[in-house]
Amino acid sequence: MSGAVPATADHREALWGLLRELDASGESQFPAGFDRTATRERFGALVARTDAEFGCSSLDEQDVQSGSDGVQGVTRRATSAS
Known part of the structure; x- marks a missing residue:
């Protein structure tokens, strides 16, 4: 047992209310x-520092998007030092 307290119906409703409020504010993303x-x-800059530290080459795919706007990712091009 994790020690977590089970959520009551009141807790769930309060959480849903908060999520709806944040979504309506436009600041959820x-x-x-x-x-x-x-x-x-x-x-x-983080990608460049990581490449330098680990001696690898990564492709910074900041314009790749998935189901939401602004998703950023790094794709490993090489697994060994260049």
């Missing part, structure tokens, strides 16, 4: 003040 350009730049 990106928080207020989110800077997409700055985030993409930081992500690109």
